[in-house]
């Protein structure tokens with residue numbers, strides 16, 4: 027089925043980041059670095075690698091510094107040029123040129139579904155990808171591109187799935203349905219954080235390629251768990267109405283919204299840096315003895 031390519035990404039970033047207090051009292055969670063790069067920059071780079079041109083950040087009060095990160099920094103660039111650090115200057119300029127970053131405010135934290143709905147006017151009538159900054163994915167083909175490719179092949183909304191141990195299923199949205207091939211599942215059931223009897227071990231991870239129809243569904247939804255508008259509830263309607271695929275992406279996902287996951291991401295990404303890998307490996311071997 028011919029379908030429009032994915033050109034827009036919605037990144038909900040209006041949450042309070044309570045799991046990272048006190049760090050997130052004055053600094054947005056999205057700007058906490060993995061090694062030396064804010065988590066949000068990894069997400070925007072992944073979006074761009076999937077073909078995205080416009081990045082819509084759903085922000086809240088106190089989050090304006092995220093936008094500054096994607097703007098030019100003339101004084102800093104001039105200083106770097108003056109001191110001969112031209113490669114670093116070019117790197118800073120490249121961040122500002124990565125994508126066309128625009129913002130919309132979510133005035134109250136009424137849930138992930140509500141945050142996505144705030145981007146409706148900026149997305150318009152085309153498919154788009156929702157990307158959660160908490161999920162940092164290290165993959166040979168960027169995860170958002172894997173989903174966009176599946177969407178291009180099938181014309182259906184496609185969300186990222188990852189197999190988790192049974193004991194961890196209660197921490198995730200869990201999806202189930204018949205497998206279409208080794209990576210693709212036609213979703214028939216979606217359960218948010220099942221306390222018992224999960225329908226599968228396939229957890230929903232923060233990447234979703236969605237049709238614009240999801241906005242109408244979100245608008246009609248009554249508040250769900252915790253009085254919030256839940257994206258999962260809208261996905262369940264979408265699965266029933268027009269079909270929704272789950273895609274078991276290839277790659278390693280880190281839960282950077284959680285302290286342990288964040289530390290793991292830092293170690294894993296540092297071990298991929300030639301200048302850090304050797305000394306870090308040596309030090310790790312020493313401290314875990």
Ligand code: UTP
Pocket residue numbers: 038039040041042043044045046055084132134135136137138140141158159160283
């Ligand atoms: P979380 O609940 O995991 O994020 O929401 P949080 O509120 O930032 O963090 P904790 O749990 O208090 O530590 C998942 C994603 O949805 C966004 C968050 O910014 C996060 O990226 N979100 C959530 C919104 O944008 N608006 C909301 O109303 C809720």
